[in-house]
Amino acid sequence: MNFDLTSEQSMIKRTIREFAEEEVAPGAIERDKTKQFPTEIFKKLGELGMLGLPFPEEYGGAGADTVSFAIVTEELSKACASTGITYSAHISLGGAPINLFGTEEQKQRYLTPICTGESLGAFGLTEPNAGSDAGGTQTTAKEENGEYIINGSKCFITNASYANHLAMTAITGEQNGIKEITAIIVPTDAPGFKVIDNYEKMGLNASNTTELVMDNVRVPVENLLGKKGEGFKQFLITLDGGRIGIGAMAVGVAQAAYERALQYAQERKQFGKSLSKFQAIQFKLADMAMKIELARNMVYKAAWLKDQGRPFSKEASMCKLYASEIAMQVADQAVQIHGGYGYMREYEVERYMRDAKLLEIGEGTSEVQRMVIARLIGC
Numbered sequence: 001m002n003f004d005l006t007s008e009q010s011m012i013k014r015t016i017r018e019f020a021e022e023e024v025a026p027g028a029i030e031r032d033k034t035k036q037f038p039t040e041i042f043k044k045l046g047e048l049g050m051l052g053l054p055f056p057e058e059y060g061g062a063g064a065d066t067v068s069f070a071i072v073t074e075e076l077s078k079a080c081a082s083t084g085i086t087y088s089a090h091i092s093l094g095g096a097p098i099n100l101f102g103t104e105e106q107k108q109r110y111l112t113p114i115c116t117g118e119s120l121g122a123f124g125l126t127e128p129n130a131g132s133d134a135g136g137t138q139t140t141a142k143e144e145n146g147e148y149i150i151n152g153s154k155c156f157i158t159n160a161s162y163a164n165h166l167a168m169t170a171i172t173g174e175q176n177g178i179k180e181i182t183a184i185i186v187p188t189d190a191p192g193f194k195v196i197d198n199y200e201k202m203g204l205n206a207s208n209t210t211e212l213v214m215d216n217v218r219v220p221v222e223n224l225l226g227k228k229g230e231g232f233k234q235f236l237i238t239l240d241g242g243r244i245g246i247g248a249m250a251v252g253v254a255q256a257a258y259e260r261a262l263q264y265a266q267e268r269k270q271f272g273k274s275l276s277k278f279q280a281i282q283f284k285l286a287d288m289a290m291k292i293e294l295a296r297n298m299v300y301k302a303a304w305l306k307d308q309g310r311p312f313s314k315e316a317s318m319c320k321l322y323a324s325e326i327a328m329q330v331a332d333q334a335v336q337i338h339g340g341y342g343y344m345r346e347y348e349v350e351r352y353m354r355d356a357k358l359l360e361i362g363e364g365t366s367e368v369q370r371m372v373i374a375r376l377i378g379c
């Protein structure tokens, strides 16, 4: 067993860490306050070749592996989780389904601009009445004269304001009383398509989270992604990969919180000693370090299995569940170690706590992950 990164993975890690420290971290507090989307950062990530990282070179990607994607997501999230979620959704929810299920023409047309950064990637599954139960989709796509006419709405969709197109699920028919759910690629500038960027969020303030409204949106039937009626299955496969992204984000946020807490505990003196000399604080930090180590190993293992072409659904679900829950615990303890200062924005740990909460919710809540794992272990 080899736990070392390859030379390519190490090089990507060095590059993205330097970029994250110099370009992403400095504005994170300000962006959290102003809710300003990190447009410039994404322009630069495009120039660095990070926006098509795991996709084939013929579409402008870098042909790197999933472990590298996890490393980049972790490092960006450590500096700014809003940047991390934007990146993770761009790759694993926006680009991945087109790469996995698209025709050659669709990849040329829709994956290439994602790889170059001309469009950010987005993915439309969740609806007001279809969250954990994504099969409850109510959006419809009626076929008529070589077109799909789409009506309905989606909620909580990441990146849609910056996407030229996105894949979404819609009902295209019914078979034996069961809804036929199909994935369709929809250009966001199509007449009748509205992207609403109006949410007031708890955290991830600089990320773009939108509502989509489709009112008689017409797209040619060639925009069908994969096979008719297989949209639900395709999105479940997409979410398996996405969960590695959320796991990596969680490791990044937890690592940032832990490093802040360790440094603070070494510097802050009470009762004539550094906080780090009190066993109660040492044990908190030891637990934080151990949980992060385990979460990162779980994320890398799931990514590695995916790269080997082996089954990875269970490991992806486990790493997402564990990493997101420990990110919340670590951020909470980091605030605790900072005492009253931890409650203040400038110490950043309160932001980590607000940002971490989404990781237990998005791409399948913790409850849903436990349901997935239970199914996969044969319950």
Ligand SMILES: Cc1cc2nc3c(=O)[nH]c(=O)nc-3n(C[C@H](O)[C@H](O)[C@H](O)COP(=O)(O)OP(=O)(O)OC[C@H]3O[C@@H](n4cnc5c(N)ncnc54)[C@H](O)[C@@H]3O)c2cc1C
Residues within 6 Å of the ligand: 089, 093, 122, 123, 124, 125, 126, 130, 131, 132, 133, 155, 156, 157, 158, 159, 204, 209, 358, 361, 362, 363, 364, 365, 366, 367, 368
């Ligand atoms: C910031 C943000 C970004 C997002 N980005 C995207 C995106 O890009 N694309 C996209 O499609 N979606 C996105 N989502 C949606 C996200 O995936 C959903 O919010 C999530 O899947 C949960 O769905 P819900 O919010 O409808 O909650 P619900 O499904 O209503 O769940 C509410 C609660 O009930 C629990 N619950 C539900 N069913 C069960 C059950 N059977 N057993 C036990 N407990 C259950 C849940 O675990 C949860 O605790 C995003 C959400 C947020 C907040």
